[in-house]
Amino acid sequence: MFTFAGELEQGGWIRGIVPQATVEATLGEDKLAFDEAGRFFAAFDRDAAPAIKLVARFADGRRIESPLAIAPRDWEIEHVNVARTPGGPSAAFMKIRQPELDAIWNARLKETGARGWQQDFIWPVTGRISGRFGSQRIYRGEPGSYHSGIDITTGTSGTAYVAPADGVVVLAVDDFSLEGKLLIIDHGQGLNSAFLHSSRLYVEEGDRVTQGQHIGDIGSSGRATGPHLHWSLKWRNARLDPLLFTGPMR
Incomplete structure (x- = not known):
């Protein structure tokens, strides 16, 4: 599975590691970059929707999905x-x-x-x-x-x-x-x-x-x-x- 931590709210961010053997990963429609250790950074816009998915894809066609709940903010x-x-x-x-x-x-x-x-x-x-x-x-x-x-x-x-x-x-x-x-x-x-x-x-x-x-x-x-x-x-x-x-x- 994905492992990650950060601020899961509008305007926030996460840092994490993709599942082992991942060949491509996305957050919603954004393709993620990850380093040789599988570490990645991703973030959520000020007006981000309340739900979005992290998705990992593997060479054999399998995929892993990790749904995220993005907390709304009470803007000034x-x-x-x-x-x-x-x-x-x-x-x-x-x-x-x-x-x-x-x-x-x-x-x-x-x-x-x-x-x-x-x-x-x-x-x-x-x-x-x-x-x-x-x-x-x-x-x-x-x-x-x-x-x-x-x-x-x-x-x-x-x-x-x-x-x-x-x-x-x-x-x-x-x-x-x-x-x-x-x-x-x-x-x-x-x-x-x-x-x-x-x-x-x-x-x-x-x-x-x-x-x-x-x-x-x-x-x-x-x-x-x-x-x-x-x-x-x-x-x-x-x-x-x-x-x-x-x-x-x-």
Whole structure:
């Protein structure tokens, strides 16, 4: 059977080992990567359904299924009695924005062989949590986009932040329109961290980083109302809650 442990709830994750002699494994429709020892990482989107299956397939056609129950979350939802702003981004803005989105997408597809996914993650910086993962506004019944990461502020620019786990830098840019100075680190097996709005970056694309290494300073670059670190985690296309990786801030 599969063996695994982790946080089986929306925005959560598991680490485990596939059954011996497995040739292919999936979580729902996602094909899992596993190493020579059969170890794998998988995760559950903020809006994950309450039930999903781990499936292992063998060379002789047999399969093993392990059903998982994913606990729902009570997200921080704010109902506002105003209409959502109509329309979308302008053509002029999207001419700038689309290459940035493409660069972010391509960076997250890179496979570097990093093994940070095996580690217990640490907080990149300690401070006040000013924005929680999954929070969302509803405009007269119409949902806005939810907050895709966690915001941490220390009140000033220039505070150092560190790598929460080992990895490889797959994107490091100075001037994206929304993110400002943006850093994306691959932790392996499809798991990556993004750090937004920095005032300074200390690593470059291709650099290997270790857990606890100083990689940037908090700032307010890009579209930000004040200095803070926006830290988000993704596994494939699933957006994850950093709090479920680190536990409460101490």
